[in-house]
Amino acid sequence: MTRKAALVTALIAAIVGASATPASAAAPVPRFTHLAPGSQPTLVEKVPVNVVFLGYDRQEVNQAQFTSGLAKTYVPEVRSRQWYGEQEKLGITYAYDYKISYADRGYEDSFFTKLSSLATPAPLTAYQEAYNAQEKNVLDVTENNYIDGPSVEKYLAFHPPRGVDTRRNTIFLINWYGRADFKFHLYSKTGEPDPDTGFDFGANRDSRKMMAWGGTTADDEETGLGATRRVWFADLSAGPEANMANYIVDQLDVDGDDYPDYRMPTAWEYTAGGFRSPAALAGDLAKLTRYVALDLLMTTSPLYPVELPTANGLPKTINLDSNTYEGWPGVDASAQYIKPQLLVKELSELRWRNKLDYDNQDIAWDARNTACFTGQFVTGEPCYEGQALPPGANLFLYNDEFIARTKDDAGKVDYELPLINYVYTDENAGTPLGYADDNWVDGTQSYVFSFLSPGIVAAGYGLTTTQIHEAGHHLGMSHPHDGWDSESGADIGASGDFFFSWVGDENNSMMSYIDVNWDFSQFDRDNSDRFLTAAYNEGANALAADVLASRNARKGTADLYAADLALGLAKKAFANHEYRAAYTFAEEAYNAVVRAAKKAGVDPNTAADAMRAQAEAARVSGKANDPHEFIDTLEQGSGPRSLP
Known part of the structure; x- marks a missing residue:
């Protein structure tokens, strides 16, 4: 528990103690500001999103064209319910607050000098060789370098361009190609072998060399940042690579399902006669930002409901x-x-x-x-x-x-x-x-x-x-290569129109398929805390309805007011991006309602049933599917x- 959360817990306890005198039989029905008995939560966050173009100028990536491809909001839903034609929202609404910038020449010179110093010469990967062997490739990759992805993430996290706050979600879209100091390269992540076999996938597999990385936590045992930052970078001048299959340029269907697979090629393939028109670059970078960085990493939907209701209510x-x-x-x-x-x-x-x-x-x-x-x-x-x-x-x-x-x-x-x-x-x-x-x-x-x-x-x-x-x-965690886009209703799977979402795996998350780390990312932690804030808020609302419906509801009034206060603090913390504090306050609210239930003679074990009923009522039939x-x-x- 944070110091702030501990202080607020003590404050709530004091309020409960001060107002625990018995209410009269004629006490009015309580009125709450934040506790909403029988209703879903109403958690709102204006999500800061920094997008930094690093190696691209405004002529290459027009800002208006880029922003036209972005979403304005996101409303997470339980994805597993969608498989059964049901819609279950969490009671969370995100509104994106974009801050888009183009790094100046001085910053680019410093950054690419850093990349060059981190580059270690390496043989061409099997995928780069396969790219060279095709008929339609724009050029041949003549040499290769490995660059440690976590080192680049740390540099960007603590040496961003002026005015970019990497404590908030920050996406760096990088292009080294075209500069005199360019080196063919891929990013690597090594030194974290499988704990049972000792096999280091990052060191031993060409398929684990990447074009993107990020999401490392402050306390990661191997590559921790030391302080909380929220950075993900994607570099189209790296590669070609296996994960997004952008080493294949001679064919459009790369997974054999007879449907073209949309991928972002390497930077030099955005040219006349190349794999993709230069005019498509802004739209492609918008797709990476919207459907990968935001939908799959930074503000995603839970795969399953996170509350895990039991006979004893929400589990401890x-x-x-x-x-x-x-x-x-x-x-x-x-x-x-x-x-x-x-x-x-x-x-x-x-x-x-x-x-x-x-x-x-x-x-x-x-x-x-x-x-x-x-x-x-x-x-x-x-x-x-x-x-x-x-x-x-x-x-x-x-x-x-x-x-x-x-x-x-x-x-x-x-x-x-x-x-x-x-x-x-x-x-x-x-x-x-x-x-x-x-x-x-x-x-x-x-x-x-x-x-x-x-x-x-x-x-x-x-x-x-x-x-x-x-x-x-x-x-509740989803893969970083599949998910859902709430504005369009698109189901994002790593095939067809969204094949490019495979690049979402290139982050420090246990939920990816690249096997180079065994930790949950900062984005995973943020999302889990948000989901659990909503779950405990919903649990408090559900049980509060049972308390108020009981004959002895007045005996729990003080605790319900304490829950109302705690939920107000949870909402404020949520809006201020203090996700762990929000989760703590929401749990305190739920515990306060449990105390109210016991005083009112309501079995708090019915909270699980109440939550199930509330979830059922919140569902709206969607498009039928099998x-x-x-x-x-x-x-x-x-x-x-x-x-x-």
Whole structure:
């Protein structure tokens, strides 16, 4: 808790104590300023967004053309509800406050001198060589350099152009090409190997060399900035690279689905006769800003609802309940390929006001489980006769049937987050690394599945990082390469018109697919705190309605007024971009309403039911769709974390 939050908590306690005298039977119905019994939150933030053109001038990127492609607002929704044709808003509205600038020549000279000093000569990557081998490439990449991405992020964070406050969301759009000191280059991130296998993807894979980076937290163990900054840079003069597949210029459909895939080429390909017209540059940079930096990184939507309502209301304690089906003879996978301390530590970055712990139980495979596993990944057959769901639901159905045996901490913790690990040796199974599932009814999160085999270990992965990633989905985090744009209603997936969104993975987030870090980014933390602020606000509103409907409501009046005060502080902190304080105040408001419920004789455990009812009332039917058309192949909203 911050010092400010602690002081406000004490103030609330004082107010409750001062006004705890019994109210008369004729006391009027309380009137609140911020507490809205039975309603959704109304959290508003004017989000500062700095966009800095670094290496582009106004003639190359016209500001009016650029800004015409940006969104004015964003209203986050629970994405998993959308799969079922439902709309569930959080009660948050963002209004973007853009500040656009062009770095002057002096700053550009200093910055590119810095880049040159960080550049280390390196062989051409396989992707640069593939680019050179094509017919339509504008030029050949003649040499290559690796530049440490975190070092560039830190330089930009603490040496920005005058007037740019990198404590607020800041996007640097970079172009080195065309200067006399230009060097062909890619950005790298090394030194953070898989904790279970020791394999360093950033050092050993050409596919992990990048054109963008950012989102590092102040306290990141490997490359921490030391102070909170919010920076992401994208450099079209880097590459060509694998992630956005901009090394391919001879064809438009690069993923084989018979639909052109929209990508941003390297800077020199924006030319007459090149991959893209120079006139398209401003629009492309606007797409990177809107659909990647804002929609997927800085102000995104939760994949799943974050409140995790339990029989005891919103949880204070969360157990990471690992259950491992051990099927690799001679290998104790749960002991060898899971690092419990790291798992708890990383997930605590998101749920920092909850107490998290971990336990594991090994479970033997049985005939039914084997049939479900094989049916889902090999034969495509359902394992329950007459089941209405497709084979992609096999593991969900099996584990749901036997959920009781995984609930080994029932009554000890508020919420058990079910981590289900399948360890096997049949290399024909073809599982992903993992996926987070929903309940196949309304999009509520259910189980987290992770997979391990000799082939997966040989590829460099254990179980720990997959568990962190998939549990991150369960707690509401989306990938930085897929999401939703609220103004247009566009579903952003890394294919077709939004193939370029793969570049969102190039940030310091555990939720990406690039495997060069195992932390949650500053953007992840900001979004999680915002989501949880809304969740606790909603929980306070929902339970307050039950309190006021009770015969003894007057006994809880003082606590309801304390909640009203706390929510006012939460809204103010939210508007001032103080997300952790906002989360703290909203939780204090919820706790105050719980106290009111107890005094009024209302079972506070009904808060979970109240929240479910409130969420149901808040939903609006959307366009009907069949969520299982992509769940059949595990391509649901979380997406499977697959082998590269």
